[in-house]
Amino acid sequence: MSSLADLSEVVGFFSYSREDDEAFKGTLSSLRDAIQRELSAQLGRSKTTFRLWQDREAIAPGRLWEAEIKTAVEQASFFIPIVTPRAVNSRYCKFEFEAFLAREHGLGRTDLVFPLLYMRVPALEDEALWRNDPVLKIVGSRQYVDWRQFCHLDVRTTAVGEAIERFCNTIVEALREPWISPEELRKQQEIEAQHRAEEERRAEVARRAEEEKQRAEAARLAEEEKRQSDAARRAAAKQRRAESARLKEEEKRRTEAARQAEEERQRAEAARPAAEEKQRAEAARLAEEEKRRAEATRLAEGEKRRAEAARLAAEEKQQAEAAQLAEQERLKAEAARQAEEQRQQDEAARLAEQGMRRAEAGRVAARLLDEEKQQAEPARRAEAEKRQAEDLKTRIENLKTRIDIRLMRWLSR
Secondary structure, three states: OOEHHHOOOEEEEEEOOHHHHHHOOOHHHHHHHHHHHHHHHHHOOOOOOEEEEOHHHHOOOOOOHHHHHHHHHHHOOEEEEEEOHHHHHOHHHHHHHHHHHHHHHHHOOOOOEOOEEOOOOHHHHOHHHHOOOHHHHHHHHOOOEEOHHHOOOOOOOHHHHHHHHHHHHHHHHHHOOEOOOHHHHHHHHHHHHHHHHHHHHHHHHHHHHHHHHHHHHHHHHHHHHHHHHHHHHHHHHHHHHHHHHHHHHHHHHHHHHHHHHHHHHHHHHHHHHHHHHHHHHHHHHHHHHHHHHHHHHHHHHHHHHHHHHHHHHHHHHHHHHHHHHHHHHHHHHHHHHHHHHHHHHHHHHHHHHHHHHHHHHHHHHHHHHHHHHHHOOHHHHHHHHHHHHHHHHHHHHHHHHHHHHHHHHHHHO
16 A cells, blocks of 8 residues: 555645745745755655645746645645744635645545644634634644744754754654555545446346246245145045045944844844843852852861961960070079179188288288397398398299289189
8 A cells, every 4th residue: 555655746835924934034935945855855755756835936927826826735745834823814824724625635634734833823722712713723623833932043953953853754654654545546436336336236136036036936836836736635535535435334334233233132132031041050050159169268267267376376385485494594694693703702802811811921920030130140130131031022922923813813704
């Protein structure tokens, strides 16, 4: 996709008040020259492929200025208005503004106007006022650059040069935005119109084909409906004939069944007395058999009751014997337990008595040893006491061991 910067010739429009340029001794023309040089450099253009249009230089004496301005505006790709009180009140500036807005609209853009506020315009500070002014409305609604701090400086100063560079950067960025020219746009629209027409034509052909298909389908369905109706009609006639034949056959069968039933009734009526006699004999036989079966059942029931009574008596006897044996076993176990408890108590008493006797013997032995120790010489007494003490200790240990063993045996029982 191309951009305005790719045009074979890039033209800008520099809109200003001549009276301001004359009052400031050509300062605005110098500013226009500096902007043209900077833009030409940034765009990489020569004088033959880039120019910033100014009426003083471009309109020859005797030419119709409106026609020339309109022609220049129609060639311009961007618009730089110098905003001053004189420019706002100038009908020429208003004409240039309106002409370029139409050009901008034709280019399909809304960002190609770059106002420079060169002097204070009081109406621009009041939104209610600038919105009612045709020129200030354009300036106020766009992002204008405040140039008032540079209006008294020479364009060759560094500060003004840097400001011009920043200002031109903004213009170049806008010119390099992707853009479709009116010719390309018109071609695209024509191609799209052709595509739409082709799509509509194909849609119409498809619609007609669909309608034809629907009509053929409707005809087929009608024919199918007709065939189905005829088939249903023939099937109904066939069914009616079959139903009529079936009814006749059923009537014939009912008549034959009625005839056979009547014959059977007559035969039964003729055989009824013999059958009744036979039934009475059969009833008597059955009554006799029933009586015999009842007697046999009664006898069997009596036998069964007797057997059940005998079984119950035997079970009761067995239960009584089992209870007696269980009681005997319990008494034996209780007696054995009591005897074992008495034995254990006697053994414990005996062991306790033995322990007491041994303890008493120990006490007596200790008393005798004491007496012997008192009577013997000191050395012998000491030796004897030692031996006696050891012997007594051994006997006591043995006694304690025997007591412990017996206690453990008794407890383990």
